[in-house]
Amino acid sequence: MINLSSLDYTIIILFFTIVLAIGIYVSKKSGKNSEEFFLSGRNMPWWLLGLSMVATTFSTDTPNLVTDIVRKNGVSGNWVWWAFLITGLLTVFVYAKLWRKSNVNTDIEFYELRYGGKPAKFLRKLRAVYLGVIFNIMAMAAVTLAAIKIGQIMLGLEPWQTIVYAGVITVIFSAIGGFKGVVYTDFLLFFVAMIGAIGAAWYLVSLPEIGGLKNLVTHENVINKLSILPDFSNTEAVITLLVIPFAVQWWSAWYPGAEPGGGGYIAQRMLAAKNENHAIGATFFFNIMHYALRPWPWILVALASLVLYPDLASIKEAFPNVADNKLGHDLAYSAMLTKLPSGLLGIVLASLVAAYMSTISTHLNWGASYIVNDFYKQQINPNASEKKLVLVGRVSTVVLMLFSALFALLLTNALQLFEVILMFGAGTGLIFILRWFWWRINAWSEIAAMFSSGIISILLNFTSFGEVLFNSETGVFPSWFKFPFIVLITTLVWVITTFLTSPEKDKVLYNFYKKIQPGGKGWKHITNKAQNENINLINSNEKWSVPNGILAMLLGTVFIYSCMFATGYWIYGKYTLALIITTIAIVFAYLLIRVWKKISTTIL
Missing domain, CATH: 1.20.1730.10 (Sodium/glucose cotransporter)
Structure with missing residues (x-):
């Protein structure tokens, strides 16, 4: 005190x-x-x-x-x-x-x-x-x-x-x-x-x-x-720390402040x-x-x-x-x-x-x-x-x-709750990414993902079932496989549910497309259907910015990680390595600015 x-x-x-x-x-x-x-x-x-x-x-x-x-x-x-x-x-x-x-x-x-x-x-x-x-x-x-x-x-x-x-x-x-x-x-x-x-x-x-x-x-x-x-x-x-977060976690897990798709x-x-x-x-x-x-x-x-x-x-x-x-x-x-x-x-x-x-x-x-x-x-x-x-x-x-x-x-501790929340959102993230760009996803897809993710997380984290499957010494699977396992099962459940249930009504999909203009092949079925009915959904003045957006995401990722590494190495006193990574950050910042201008043009 x-x-x-x-x-x-x-x-x-x-x-x-x-x-x-x-x-x-x-x-x-x-x-x-x-x-x-x-x-x-x-x-x-x-x-x-x-x-x-x-x-x-x-x-x-x-x-x-x-x-x-x-x-x-x-x-x-x-x-x-x-x-x-x-x-x-x-x-x-x-x-x-x-x-x-x-x-x-x-x-x-x-x-x-x-x-x-x-x-x-x-x-x-x-x-x-x-x-x-x-x-x-x-x-x-x-x-x-x-x-x-x-x-x-x-x-x-x-x-x-x-x-x-x-x-x-x-x-x-x-x-x-x-x-x-x-x-x-x-x-x-x-x-x-x-x-x-x-x-x-x-x-x-x-x-x-x-x-x-x-x-x-x-x-x-x-x-x-x-x-x-x-x-x-x-x-x-x-x-x-690397394989699961970069291969699975970033797109599959819902977490407050870092939700896939915002x-x-x-x-x-x-x-x-x-x-x-x-x-x-x-x-x-x-x-x-x-x-x-x-x-x-x-x-x-x-x-x-x-x-x-x-x-x-x-x-x-x-x-x-x-x-x-x-x-x-x-x-x-x-x-x-x-x-x-x-x-x-x-x-x-x-x-x-x-x-x-x-x-x-x-x-x-x-x-x-x-x-x-x-x-x-x-x-x-x-x-x-x-x-x-x-x-x-x-x-x-x-x-x-x-x-x-x-x-x-x-x-008891913050890390304990962080891990529980992460598990409860496992497998739902892909829906939040795809629902903007794939017409076939419906409300039942999200409902199925929510319930399956929650139920599986409870079973694996709060019952002996999780210990049997993922005990590091005696379990069926290695302990690190718990998160990917929840993602896999949840994803299978919501994808199967999507195809077993009816798609949203055409009127709902048409109205959504007109307002958002998501673009892409995932909506081709709907835009073609509307065209056959003499309904125009596409705003011809607006270019599809998603490809440039994904490129900007990749450039931005390298830029920010370079800034993070460079900051750390400057602090550690590893100046040569810090200078090299700082240079990389500057290069990617320049490339990002060029792509960003293209995105800005498409959304004005």
Whole structure:
């Protein structure tokens, strides 16, 4: 436990005051109607939305998760989420403009644009509850768990105290400020969070016990954790960290913030953009920051923690008041922050509060948008006034916060929940990619994928059946095959279901094509059919941008990974290698800009 100085308290109180002031300032306009409350009138610029995406995904559990990964599996262990860059860039260069064209209020409203009849209505209602309530509460609980651990180690707070102190202000400004309040505060939260993370890494690596970067990267506890790529002599590590993420995970798994084909709060920000170009710019900026630059301050603190707290026993010895069911490697990040001096400590605590508030406020507004637009308005009160919808949104915000806080008290560590959520979304991602470009997919395809993925994940993760199949020593299959197995079975189920059920009605498919103009051979059957009926679906003034979009995705992937590797090698002091990779990044940036101009031409 640490003692905060007057300066630290001043910084934190000033921060809270500014955030609340922003929420109050925008509350009147945000409460005007539901579109303002959830999308801020669809007039947001790319840079503000991009900063909001970065701030939202910089939650209190993210440094803890990265620390957990680095301490257990080294820097290369981060490929379990770094691989999602491909998903992110596919969203940037292919799906961002499609979402903006759809003009829906939520990504779940898309279901009644793409599909028709009772199955579409059922799917929309089901996803609203499944994502907006269940998954949303799980994600917020992971963030709150991280806040609880920080509160325990740094301030000696009981879990309920952390929840009350951190949650009350967050839920107040989220409920009154709506989406505009979330995005405006994200602008402030981004800079506070980044200054705190970089400042903490700089100071902690400079501690006498660490001795600076040079000593850190040569320390015996750290040297075998530094590699950005896994040990290629370790077959299981290569399969788990590279082969599965790049061959299967990026396109097959649904995860909040990295949904194949876009979705969730990323889609919410794309839908709020001024136009398609602003949607693309926002998501690209987010991916650069999220993958290439932002993780390194956390990684440095995680590596430094191995010097001061090499194992769980040393953490327990230093912080004996931490509950046994909350003891984990992710605690090392909070443990390191207790070494910070007055002033910087206040900034870092404010940055952690900023990270918490940014993520939770986004999830609250996003989840409430599903409850209001896709459940309450559709199933309970279709004739509700705009004032009533905003009120329901505000009440939903408070209820979601309450349930996520209660669930957080039952969790142990962030990595545990990350893996469970990843498994539950396994196999569904391919549908989210293909449903825009293949006419034959219908509502039953998605329903089958949801249920099969969930049921199989429960069987393999929470029953003895999973132990029988995937025990590393006695199982039928190696343990690393669990995720591909879920993907394989789920994919087979939804593909078979697709061909056993009737396609969507022609009218639904025609209307979708006219509005979105997806193009490609996957819609050839429908465009030919419409042509035979003398119905024109194709806008001849618009070129098909998907081939250039995929090329831009590949170039962007190399560019951002090059930036990520170069940043790491500059930090490690491997200057020759860093210079070579930086040059590669510059070359691919130039190529990407050329292709990007072609994409922009096709969507203006």
